Amino acid sequence: MRRLPDRGRVDHGHRVSFSWDGRTVEGLRGDTLASALLANGIRVLGSSVLMSRPRGVVGDGVSDPHAFAQVGAGDATEPLMRMHQVETHDGLAAASRIHQGILPTGADPDRFEKRHAHCDVLVAGGGPAGLAAALAAAEQGARVILVDDHPGLGGAVLGEDLILDDEPADHWVRHAEERLRANPDVTVLTRTTVFNVGDQGAVALMERVSEHVPADRRHGRALRRLWQVRTHQLVVATGATERPLVFADNDRPGVMLAGGVRGLLHRYGLVPDRCVVFTTNDSAYRTAIDLIGAGVEVPCVVDVRPDPSGPLVRRARDLGIEVRTASAVIATDPDAEGALAGVRIVGLDGGAEEAVACDVLAVSGGWDPLMDLHHHVGGQARWDAEQLCFVPEGTVDGLRLAGAAAGVFGTAACRRDGHLVGLVAAEATGFGSAADGPAAPAAEEDHAGAPADFVVVPGTDPVHAFVDQHRDVTIAGVERALGSGLHHVEHLKRYTLVGTGTEQGRTAKVNAGRMAADRFGLPFAEVGVSNARPPAQPVTFGALAGRALGARFDPVRTTSIHPWHVAHGAVFEDVGQWKRPWFFPQGAEDMDAAVLRECAAVREAVGMMDASTLGKIDVKGADAGAFLDRLYTGVMSTLKPGRARYGVMCKADGMVMDDGVVLRLADDRFLVTTTTGGAAGVLDWMEDFLQTEWPDLDVWLTSVTEQWATVAVVGPRSRDVMASLAPDLDATQDAFKFMQVEEAVVAGMAARVARISFSGELAFEISVPMTWGLALWEAVFAAGQPFGITPYGTESMHVLRAEKGYFIVGQETDGTVTPLDLGLDWMVADKEFVGRRSLRRSDMLRDDRKQLVGILPAERLPEGAQLVEDADFEIPVPMIGHVTSSYDSAALGRPFGLALVRKGRDRIGETIYAPLADRTVAVEIVDPVIFDQEGARRDG
Amino acid sequence: MDPNEHALHNAPFLWRTPEPKSSYEAVVVGGGLHGLATAYYLAKNHGLSDIAVVERGWIGNGNAVRNTTIIRSNYLWDESAAMYEHALKLWEGWTEELDYEILFSQRGVLNLAHNLHDVRESVRRVNANRLNGVDAEWLDAEQVKEFCPVVDISPEARYPVMGATLQRRGGIARHDAVIFALGRACDALGVDIIQGCEVTGIDVTDGRVTGLQTSKGPIAAGKVGLVAAGRSSLLAAMAGFDLPIQSHPLQALVSEVYEQVLNCVVMSNAVHVYVSQAHKGELVMGAGIDAFNSYAQRGGLHVIEEQMSAGMQLFPHFSRARLLRTWGGIVDVCPDASPIVGLTPVENLYVNCGWGTGGFKATPGSGYVMAHTIATGEPHELNRPFSLTRFETGELIDEHGAAAVAH
Amino acid sequence: MFQIRCPYCGPRDEPEFKYGGQAHVAYPSDPEALSDEEWARFLFFRDNSKGRYAERWNHAAGCRRWFNVIRDTGTHELVGSYRVGEQPADAR
Amino acid sequence: MADRAAPLAALEGAIADAVFAGATLRTVPFLAQVGIRLDPAGPAAPRVAAALGLELPEANLVTESGGRRALWLGPDEWLVVAADGEERALVAILEEAIGADGAVVDLSANRTGLELSGPQAAEVLATCMALDLHPRAFGPGRCAQTLLQKAPVIVERRGDDAFLLLVRPSFAAYVAEWLVDGMAGLAADLAAV
Numbered sequence A: 001m002r003r004l005p006d007r008g009r010v011d012h013g014h015r016v017s018f019s020w021d022g023r024t025v026e027g028l029r030g031d032t033l034a035s036a037l038l039a040n041g042i043r044v045l046g047s048s049v050l051m052s053r054p055r056g057v058v059g060d061g062v063s064d065p066h067a068f069a070q071v072g073a074g075d076a077t078e079p080l081m082r083m084h085q086v087e088t089h090d091g092l093a094a095a096s097r098i099h100q101g102i103l104p105t106g107a108d109p110d111r112f113e114k115r116h117a118h119c120d121v122l123v124a125g126g127g128p129a130g131l132a133a134a135l136a137a138a139e140q141g142a143r144v145i146l147v148d149d150h151p152g153l154g155g156a157v158l159g160e161d162l163i164l165d166d167e168p169a170d171h172w173v174r175h176a177e178e179r180l181r182a183n184p185d186v187t188v189l190t191r192t193t194v195f196n197v198g199d200q201g202a203v204a205l206m207e208r209v210s211e212h213v214p215a216d217r218r219h220g221r222a223l224r225r226l227w228q229v230r231t232h233q234l235v236v237a238t239g240a241t242e243r244p245l246v247f248a249d250n251d252r253p254g255v256m257l258a259g260g261v262r263g264l265l266h267r268y269g270l271v272p273d274r275c276v277v278f279t280t281n282d283s284a285y286r287t288a289i290d291l292i293g294a295g296v297e298v299p300c301v302v303d304v305r306p307d308p309s310g311p312l313v314r315r316a317r318d319l320g321i322e323v324r325t326a327s328a329v330i331a332t333d334p335d336a337e338g339a340l341a342g343v344r345i346v347g348l349d350g351g352a353e354e355a356v357a358c359d360v361l362a363v364s365g366g367w368d369p370l371m372d373l374h375h376h377v378g379g380q381a382r383w384d385a386e387q388l389c390f391v392p393e394g395t396v397d398g399l400r401l402a403g404a405a406a407g408v409f410g411t412a413a414c415r416r417d418g419h420l421v422g423l424v425a426a427e428a429t430g431f432g433s434a435a436d437g438p439a440a441p442a443a444e445e446d447h448a449g450a451p452a453d454f455v456v457v458p459g460t461d462p463v464h465a466f467v468d469q470h471r472d473v474t475i476a477g478v479e480r481a482l483g484s485g486l487h488h489v490e491h492l493k494r495y496t497l498v499g500t501g502t503e504q505g506r507t508a509k510v511n512a513g514r515m516a517a518d519r520f521g522l523p524f525a526e527v528g529v530s531n532a533r534p535p536a537q538p539v540t541f542g543a544l545a546g547r548a549l550g551a552r553f554d555p556v557r558t559t560s561i562h563p564w565h566v567a568h569g570a571v572f573e574d575v576g577q578w579k580r581p582w583f584f585p586q587g588a589e590d591m592d593a594a595v596l597r598e599c600a601a602v603r604e605a606v607g608m609m610d611a612s613t614l615g616k617i618d619v620k621g622a623d624a625g626a627f628l629d630r631l632y633t634g635v636m637s638t639l640k641p642g643r644a645r646y647g648v649m650c651k652a653d654g655m656v657m658d659d660g661v662v663l664r665l666a667d668d669r670f671l672v673t674t675t676t677g678g679a680a681g682v683l684d685w686m687e688d689f690l691q692t693e694w695p696d697l698d699v700w701l702t703s704v705t706e707q708w709a710t711v712a713v714v715g716p717r718s719r720d721v722m723a724s725l726a727p728d729l730d731a732t733q734d735a736f737k738f739m740q741v742e743e744a745v746v747a748g749m750a751a752r753v754a755r756i757s758f759s760g761e762l763a764f765e766i767s768v769p770m771t772w773g774l775a776l777w778e779a780v781f782a783a784g785q786p787f788g789i790t791p792y793g794t795e796s797m798h799v800l801r802a803e804k805g806y807f808i809v810g811q812e813t814d815g816t817v818t819p820l821d822l823g824l825d826w827m828v829a830d831k832e833f834v835g836r837r838s839l840r841r842s843d844m845l846r847d848d849r850k851q852l853v854g855i856l857p858a859e860r861l862p863e864g865a866q867l868v869e870d871a872d873f874e875i876p877v878p879m880i881g882h883v884t885s886s887y888d889s890a891a892l893g894r895p896f897g898l899a900l901v902r903k904g905r906d907r908i909g910e911t912i913y914a915p916l917a918d919r920t921v922a923v924e925i926v927d928p929v930i931f932d933q934e935g936a937r938r939d940g
Numbered sequence B: 001m002d003p004n005e006h007a008l009h010n011a012p013f014l015w016r017t018p019e020p021k022s023s024y025e026a027v028v029v030g031g032g033l034h035g036l037a038t039a040y041y042l043a044k045n046h047g048l049s050d051i052a053v054v055e056r057g058w059i060g061n062g063n064a065v066r067n068t069t070i071i072r073s074n075y076l077w078d079e080s081a082a083m084y085e086h087a088l089k090l091w092e093g094w095t096e097e098l099d100y101e102i103l104f105s106q107r108g109v110l111n112l113a114h115n116l117h118d119v120r121e122s123v124r125r126v127n128a129n130r131l132n133g134v135d136a137e138w139l140d141a142e143q144v145k146e147f148c149p150v151v152d153i154s155p156e157a158r159y160p161v162m163g164a165t166l167q168r169r170g171g172i173a174r175h176d177a178v179i180f181a182l183g184r185a186c187d188a189l190g191v192d193i194i195q196g197c198e199v200t201g202i203d204v205t206d207g208r209v210t211g212l213q214t215s216k217g218p219i220a221a222g223k224v225g226l227v228a229a230g231r232s233s234l235l236a237a238m239a240g241f242d243l244p245i246q247s248h249p250l251q252a253l254v255s256e257v258y259e260q261v262l263n264c265v266v267m268s269n270a271v272h273v274y275v276s277q278a279h280k281g282e283l284v285m286g287a288g289i290d291a292f293n294s295y296a297q298r299g300g301l302h303v304i305e306e307q308m309s310a311g312m313q314l315f316p317h318f319s320r321a322r323l324l325r326t327w328g329g330i331v332d333v334c335p336d337a338s339p340i341v342g343l344t345p346v347e348n349l350y351v352n353c354g355w356g357t358g359g360f361k362a363t364p365g366s367g368y369v370m371a372h373t374i375a376t377g378e379p380h381e382l383n384r385p386f387s388l389t390r391f392e393t394g395e396l397i398d399e400h401g402a403a404a405v406a407h
Numbered sequence C: 001m002f003q004i005r006c007p008y009c010g011p012r013d014e015p016e017f018k019y020g021g022q023a024h025v026a027y028p029s030d031p032e033a034l035s036d037e038e039w040a041r042f043l044f045f046r047d048n049s050k051g052r053y054a055e056r057w058n059h060a061a062g063c064r065r066w067f068n069v070i071r072d073t074g075t076h077e078l079v080g081s082y083r084v085g086e087q088p089a090d091a092r
Numbered sequence D: 001m002a003d004r005a006a007p008l009a010a011l012e013g014a015i016a017d018a019v020f021a022g023a024t025l026r027t028v029p030f031l032a033q034v035g036i037r038l039d040p041a042g043p044a045a046p047r048v049a050a051a052l053g054l055e056l057p058e059a060n061l062v063t064e065s066g067g068r069r070a071l072w073l074g075p076d077e078w079l080v081v082a083a084d085g086e087e088r089a090l091v092a093i094l095e096e097a098i099g100a101d102g103a104v105v106d107l108s109a110n111r112t113g114l115e116l117s118g119p120q121a122a123e124v125l126a127t128c129m130a131l132d133l134h135p136r137a138f139g140p141g142r143c144a145q146t147l148l149q150k151a152p153v154i155v156e157r158r159g160d161d162a163f164l165l166l167v168r169p170s171f172a173a174y175v176a177e178w179l180v181d182g183m184a185g186l187a188a189d190l191a192a193v
């Protein structure tokens, strides 16, 4: 195509230069990639992926089935960018890749942001309908967001030469925009696409923030921004898309949509040399009229209708344009590149084929309201047999359509419709009354002649006539599918792939559905088209992820002591969102060495551990004890103030849910501790029962997990450390017993000290407010120096507890393990508690359930090793259990572990086997308590 | 050149579109993959000739066309492993048996482990799989990288990859093609596939099923199999019994089409990602399940956003891939994340449901045992444990915690 | 993404809430009196109907209250919410 | 003896660097914070109001007097916020006033403060928080418990252009990261205009 020096909305005085397939190309400021290439005579954009046919620009908007390119270089390259949306700028690099893109191979250098917003009325589409809707709603006082995916407002007006109120429609657009921008409660977002509509007015927009600017002028700005809007009302004024016609070689570069040809003229000043128009309706006559006005040769308009007669037809005839009625284009002729050189025209009632030379064929098969956003939330459509298109059927709550998207096609009529819908939307959200609102602007009746019901040119070559140009689906392909017995458009889609391409078959689906209806003689309304799903336009994964990357992906939770752990070389373990020290290697130690050393220190001297991540819940009220009795398998109400008790909770199905120590701080106050991972769940669980089952209980729950930092001081020398830390606290066995709780001053800090042990050793857990945690830790570390105090991590903690046969929720349990399976019969009190009834189900009473046992394997096993009865077996072999925990024990000087084994307690003393990939290991079953069975070490 | 030479589907004939007869020996309710597979094996293995599949929409319109097509059999518990492995073996012969290109591609399935708990449970599953005769390997992070170079295994990641289980025989198949293949095979064996026929009532006389009320009129039936996935509860209610099923939205998405970047299936429970690249070149990803009950076949965009930030952890350079289309299915979730296949309180009425987020892979096995159950009135050994009565006894097959259960 | 009206805090986005399944299912007052079958019904069987559905939500990231919502499981329409102890008819 | 540690000490530099014309972020490491649970229709409510010199506010509101503020957290839950160091005295008078009719819990270390102010403060929050901050919906004197991305926060509007966030210490770095990043984005926008 060529550029007219005085036409279009581009800046003719400002050239930009960019690269296309490695060569430098010039365009004008205001050009898109598509218009700039056309202006440079580049008609062939690439070739189709299946059939390798040359393909070119078809329209002037995002429904174009071929105008895609790989844009950007290096790690910022992005595949399948809409050429009509890519604004050219200096330094832009683009390459021909129309159907299959290439992903970058490194991390994305660009920034994608998100923003939340709220409004009363969100208007999608800034054409006459959308502008009028936004204005009307805003003037009623509503908070309005108006969104359009073009760089400027005006919609179709920018691609046409339209008159509104006897002036160019542009004037009205400019005026409307000024009024909107002056209103502080209106946000206008251009270069922004509404891509997803969800429930209760959750609407997602994608703004192209800086990609139209040369990279060196972006200054760290986001490339794109995802807006998450919550709106009360959504007005969908997204316009309509033009439908092509189906005939042989209709995919040739140069065969374009009539509205697109007009758009290229009015937006970019681009015109063909000779243009034939082929239409089923009046709208395409505008193309002929406008092109003649621009000095372009229009040999003829080919109209399938026998006697077209609307005002536009008359005007065209008045301008001397030849109108060939009852005719059609049946095929096209190529030039050397395979692009369009001419068309073959036939009379529909017979007659010879005639060749007419042209470089562009402007086609119109009618217009389809763009209702995607309405479909996202289940909106329905019906076939309008007069306008020959699907129009919205009813509305979905909170969503209204306006203008061409609602099947209203005249410009003034669109403006009027938008105004009325804007008023109604405002009223629905509590602003003004539609009846008393500002009067609607007038709209003349639309005098367009009736369009023809026509899709496929009869007699055309079916093997080269494309229904879905993007997916290379031809008439022959569709017919073969229909001929094989398929009746439904959704099957047709999945068999032929019609409508599954990058542009989702916006120009293909209606025609394909129409062909199915015709073939089976069914009403089109019944057959319909394959459905639309979000997003309305593709959105990059990176933009959906936004800034939730790295440290912002998921909180890294740490305790106030964490800086010390880092400074002392701890290796961390992820426990839920928490980072916990796993072990503290010294020098070149590996984990095994570090853990052996740490465990030995605890058993022989003293160790210290950061236990702050455990969940803590303050339970207060007269009924606190009774409440806990109903949730724990054991009894808590009999606990004396100043004492602590270990407890286990079950889900209603009787499976172990969580465990922890419960401290009674006062008659009416308990402190419940939970596992690190279980904290939030246990509180929710407790609140659930309290609020919904037992609201009459006098109990108040408060999470205090992060109020308290806790340091465990563990080992035979821990009492010595306490003596030095808290000289006023009598920590002798008589004064401070196992499971006793004391308030004390520790290292000058007000603290709570409890004698709780998860290792079997004499141990003290000291808690201070979280902000004091680090100070406490450092004080303990200093005070412990004379005794060789050794910080240890979760791994050693796990070894030490396993030596004592203590289970870990989530390690020994997996949702299928009851307290009885764990050998906790002594903790299952004879009273009602949540889950108790489940323990009586027949499967729970089976005598061959898996039970927790200790194991002494011949060598250290991997956790997760399965256990079988005999050393000799053939696969498949029944498994009788698996290893849940497995370690080297410093205290025992050998490997050991815990396992769940069928009838395990009866098998103590037996040998079973763990088959590994390359060998089978003998495993002796022992009591779960392997170390210090008599519990002699607990009191030091 | 004839464009159809490129077409994936190229069968001269698929299936008839008959009107229902007034009565059938057996009727399968639900023309999804499991329903079609059931009818196929009823005809093929059990010689039934007077059978129909009745489908409220078009066959496949439920979860069949919506799933991310992951196939594997590396489940933890013996009962599950046996069922899914049986299915996998059938998959391995299906392209030939059905004489249709279903693009079954055994490209390997990785289940990533990101913390010590994952590692332990993964190793447990690998060991269980091996002893059950299911191929399974444990890979460390380096081996993961070797097997699937695009996965980011850097230790600085928020949740670094600590290793993965690999089932080399796992992979994907083209879901749509399986629908066409099964529909054609059923039709060829004389099964009436009746579409646009919604079951609206189930006739039960003296505790025994006698027929169905449908939008195309009553159909008498000697035996009925309910194979309706997300809508199973609604059908059971028509027959007067309840199922322990909740129907949730599960979303999935595809990207646009790219040159090949991903050679296998990658799943991560901890980071909530599962992805493969389909044969056309689109990336297929599943999202997390939406928490609430729904029959609307859509979920929230926030679930997809979360999924994408999770995806960026594992595949930072998928940042410029683009979401082309998202959709939701209705998944029938059982309390123990295992299916229900077997008898119901109503005589001659059988149920097959509860496959939830992971039933595509089971298709051949599910149809096989369901056909056996309908034909003989007794469960097959493989589905005996998956009975409706297990909820009373507590004999659950809990695949939640341990087995990387999603898909 | 739903917008759910917490009866205490007002409308908030779905991620602030935790779903709790069917509403008005009480923990049996005397579980020991139930047969295995009755107990299984309580444990595992919940209404899964299409249409208006009374369900529980917890405003987990807000006031931590549990409350009930009437929602259409076919259309996602949120008809209204009401407090524990109130009846579906009180939903607004 | 060592001192208390400010939860965001390690991020002070990044926080200071993020400040731009549109917004200023400042840590408020220590505050007295005391949780109150009681039935607003019960006998303790007036006693507590009298002891505090402050009415307990209704839903989503804050009351303030004599350097103390009461933030509504739920239908039977409030958080009293006062100057650092006041917590012991506050707990004492509140325990006394409530007696057996509710609960008082010292939560001073359970959350730390971040103050965001400036003409674009609300926009910074909108980069990572979904709450509607329009003055009609969330003007000065209002508070809410909500999510800042995945972190639970209490947000209080302290003025037209000022917000206080109360955050669990283990989430504080995450929250600060998001705010600092949001500020960086807006600063870049400002620079580009």
Ligand SMILES: Cc1cc2nc3c(=O)[nH]c(=O)nc-3n(C[C@H](O)[C@H](O)[C@H](O)COP(=O)(O)OP(=O)(O)OC[C@H]3O[C@@H](n4cnc5c(N)ncnc54)[C@H](O)[C@@H]3O)c2cc1C
Pocket: B029, B030, B031, B032, B033, B034, B035, B054, B055, B056, B057, B058, B059, B060, B061, B062, B063, B064, B065, B066, B067, B068, B069, B070, B071, B197, B198, B199, B200, B227, B228, B229, B230, B231, B235, B250, B251, B252, B286, B328, B329, B330, B331, B355, B356, B357, B358, B359, B360, B361, B362, B407
């Ligand atoms: C997003 C998503 C991703 C998934 N990913 C995987 C995966 O990667 N791997 C995997 O193994 N599984 C996956 N699944 C699960 C899998 O899709 C299902 O388990 C499986 O498809 C269910 O079997 P089906 O195909 O027969 O179900 P459906 O296709 O849902 O079949 C049920 C049929 O019953 C019909 N029906 C219902 N009610 C009636 C009635 N009243 N009358 C007549 N007909 C009726 C329905 O219309 C439907 O066609 C996924 C599911 C979803 C939603």
Ligand SMILES: NC(=O)c1ccc[n+]([C@@H]2O[C@H](COP(=O)([O-])OP(=O)(O)OC[C@H]3O[C@@H](n4cnc5c(N)ncnc54)[C@H](O)[C@@H]3O)[C@@H](O)[C@H]2O)c1
Pocket: A124, A125, A126, A127, A128, A129, A130, A131, A147, A148, A149, A150, A154, A155, A156, A157, A192, A193, A194, A195, A237, A238, A239, A240, A283, A367, A370, A402, A403, A404, A405, A409, A410, A411, A412, A414, A536
């Ligand atoms: N038969 C005909 O003659 C015919 C047919 C169709 C349209 N028209 C003309 O087109 C105009 C229609 O006016 P209108 O206001 O209804 O529509 P419009 O086409 O003028 O405006 C719609 C705007 O919405 C934008 N848009 C579409 N989807 C979007 C999304 N998801 N997010 C953001 N923006 C989106 C479009 O890019 C466009 O700018 C009138 O001037 C009418 O005369 C005429």
Ligand SMILES: Cc1cc2nc3c(=O)[nH]c(=O)nc-3n(C[C@H](O)[C@H](O)[C@H](O)COP(=O)(O)O)c2cc1C
Pocket: A499, A500, A501, A504, A531, A532, A533, B065, B066, B067, B068, B069, B175, B254, B278, B280, B282, B284, B324, B325, B326, B327, B328
């Ligand atoms: C494995 C797989 C691959 C798909 N690939 C595409 C695709 O390339 N293009 C497309 O438009 N849709 C694709 N889809 C999505 C379907 O178009 C459709 O959305 C899905 O079957 C659900 O149906 P519905 O959207 O009609 O409700 C794919 C779906 C699946 C399961």
Ligand SMILES: [Zn+2]
Pocket: C006, C007, C008, C009, C010, C059, C062, C063, C064, C065
């Ligand atoms: Zn609330």
